[in-house]
Amino acid sequence: MTDQTDPALDPLRARIASAQLGAEAEERGKVIAIADGLAMVDGLPGAELNEIVTFATGARGFVLTLEEDHLNVACLDPADDVAAGTRVTRTGLLASVPVGEGLFGRVLDPLGRPLDDGPLPDSEERLPVERPAPSIIDRDFVSEPVETGLLVVDALFAIGRGQRELIIGERQTGKTSIAVDTIINQANSDIISIYVAIGQRTSAVRHVIDAVREHGRMDQTIFIVAEASAEPGLQWLAPFSATSIAEWFRDRGRHVLIVYDDLTKHAATHRELALLSRQPPGREAYPGDIFYLHARLLERAAKLSKARGGGSLTALPIAEIEAGNLSAYIPTNLISISDGQIVMSQSLFAANQRPAIDIGLSVSRVGGKAQRATMKSVSGRLRLDYAQYLEMKMFSRFGGFGDEAMAARMKRGERIAALLAQPRLSPLDLLTQIALLSALNDGMLDDVDLAEIAHLKTKLPSMLANDSRLSDLDLRAPKLDHEKRSAILEVVQSALKQA
Structure with a gap:
C-alpha cells in the first residue's frame, strides 16, 4: 500500500488541488463538402471571420466567409485526408x-x-x-x-x-x-x-x-x-x-x-x-x-x-x-x-x-x-527630351533628318537612352546619378561614344567617392553650389578620359 505521507507525491497532490473541475463546452462541426482547398463546414455557429479551425486529421484552415447555414474554410495545410463528415474544431484564435x-x-x-x-x-x-x-x-x-x-x-x-x-x-x-x-x-x-x-x-x-x-x-x-x-x-x-x-x-x-x-x-x-x-x-x-x-x-x-x-x-x-x-x-x-x-x-x-x-x-x-531637390534640378527636361527622341526615332525609319537641329536632338536622345539603360543588380547611388545628369545637361556626353557611357557608369561611383572635394557634399541642399558642381564635372571628365 502506498504511503500517503510520501513527499514524492506532493507535486501530484498540488496538480490535483489546482485542477479546474466542471463542464467544458466545445464547438464541433463537420465537413459537408471539400474541393480544391476549400471546405464547407456545418455546426460552428460561434466561429469568427479569419478564425483558425482544425480538422480531425490535424490539418488547419481559416474561416474565409460566413454563410447563413455553413462556413467556408480555406485550407492552410494539405487536406488530402479530409472528406465529408470529418470533424472540425474551433481554436478561438484569429489567423496571425x-x-x-x-x-x-x-x-x-x-x-x-x-x-x-x-x-x-x-x-x-x-x-x-x-x-x-x-x-x-x-x-x-x-x-x-x-x-x-x-x-x-x-x-x-x-x-x-x-x-x-x-x-x-x-x-x-x-x-x-x-x-x-x-x-x-x-x-x-x-x-x-x-x-x-x-x-x-x-x-x-x-x-x-x-x-x-x-x-x-x-x-x-x-x-x-x-x-x-x-x-x-x-x-x-x-x-x-x-x-x-x-x-x-x-x-x-x-x-x-x-x-x-x-x-x-x-x-x-x-x-x-x-x-x-x-x-x-x-x-x-x-x-x-x-x-x-x-x-x-x-x-x-x-x-x-x-x-x-x-x-x-x-x-x-x-x-x-x-x-x-x-x-x-x-x-x-x-x-x-x-x-x-x-x-x-x-x-x-x-x-x-x-x-x-x-x-x-x-x-x-x-x-x-x-x-531630392538636387536631383530635381538636374532632371527637369530629361523626360521631355527623351519622349521627343522616342517619337523622332519612330519616324526616322522613313528617312533621315536633314535639319541639323533635329539630328543633334536625335544624337542627344541616344545619349539619354544609354544613360537610362542599366543592367540588373547594379544600382547607382544618388551622387553618381546627379553627376551623370549634370554632365548630360552640360553637353559633355554629346560626342561620347555610346559604348563609353556604360564604362563611365562603372568607373564613376568610386571616383566620386574618393574625391576629397565632395566629402562634405549635402545632397539634401536645394541645389548644387557652383564649386561642388564644377568638382563633379571635373571628376566626370577624368572618368571619360579613362573610359
Whole structure:
C-alpha cells in the first residue's frame, strides 16, 4: 500500500488541488463538402471571420466567409485526408503571424513557419493578418524618397516613403527585376525590405533570394513565400501576413518597403476561392468584393505622423497584363488604388532597352514632392527630351533628318537612352546619378561614344567617392553650389578620359 505521507507525491497532490473541475463546452462541426482547398463546414455557429479551425486529421484552415447555414474554410495545410463528415474544431484564435527582429534574413510561409530549414522564428509576439489601415489623422505627407538605384526611376518617377507605386507589364518584361534592384539598393539605407511571393515558381523565388543574399542585406530583409504549389488559403493570406509584419516595424518609427509579387495571381486565387464558395461572379468572373480586397490591403501602406512615430510603409505591388491591355479589370483596379504606376514595355524590352519602362504611360503622383531637390534640378527636361527622341526615332525609319537641329536632338536622345539603360543588380547611388545628369545637361556626353557611357557608369561611383572635394557634399541642399558642381564635372571628365 502506498504511503500517503510520501513527499514524492506532493507535486501530484498540488496538480490535483489546482485542477479546474466542471463542464467544458466545445464547438464541433463537420465537413459537408471539400474541393480544391476549400471546405464547407456545418455546426460552428460561434466561429469568427479569419478564425483558425482544425480538422480531425490535424490539418488547419481559416474561416474565409460566413454563410447563413455553413462556413467556408480555406485550407492552410494539405487536406488530402479530409472528406465529408470529418470533424472540425474551433481554436478561438484569429489567423496571425509572428513579428519582430527575429524574422530578419528568414524565408517563411504566411503563418510564420520556416521554409529555409531553420528553427521557428525567434518571436514572442504575433499580430492578426487583417488589421485596419491608419486613419487620415494618423498619416503625414509623403516627403522623403525611396531611392531605387535606377536612374530612370529616381529621375523621372521618384518614389516616396509611404507611397504605393504599381509596377505593371506583360510577362517577362522585368517587373520583378525593378523591385529586386530596389530592395538591393536599400543595403546602405535605413529601410527594411519585405518580399512577398504569391503563386510564383519555386525557381523564380530562389533567384530573388539568391540575388538579395549576394548583392543586398539579408539581415534587413524578410521573405514571405506562398509558391504556386501552396494551398490557396496560404496564397490568399500571404500579402496580408507580410503587411502585418511590416506594420510592426512601421509602428515603431522604422521605414519599410514591401513588394507584392504579384497581385494578379492573388486576385486569381481570390476568384478561385470565391467561385468554390458559390459567390456570384461579376466581371471576368471575379466576385464583387475584389476591389475592396486590394483596397484594404494597399491602404495599409502609409507615412505616419510624428505623433505616431513617423514610420513609413512603402508598397510596390506588381501586376501582370496580357497583350498590353492596361484596361483589364484587375490592372484598372490596382491603378486606381495606387499612387502611380511604372509601366513596362514589351517593345522596349525586345529592343534591349533595360529597364524597359514606358515613360509615356508611367507616372508617380506623389513622388515628385519627395524627390531630392538636387536631383530635381538636374532632371527637369530629361523626360521631355527623351519622349521627343522616342517619337523622332519612330519616324526616322522613313528617312533621315536633314535639319541639323533635329539630328543633334536625335544624337542627344541616344545619349539619354544609354544613360537610362542599366543592367540588373547594379544600382547607382544618388551622387553618381546627379553627376551623370549634370554632365548630360552640360553637353559633355554629346560626342561620347555610346559604348563609353556604360564604362563611365562603372568607373564613376568610386571616383566620386574618393574625391576629397565632395566629402562634405549635402545632397539634401536645394541645389548644387557652383564649386561642388564644377568638382563633379571635373571628376566626370577624368572618368571619360579613362573610359
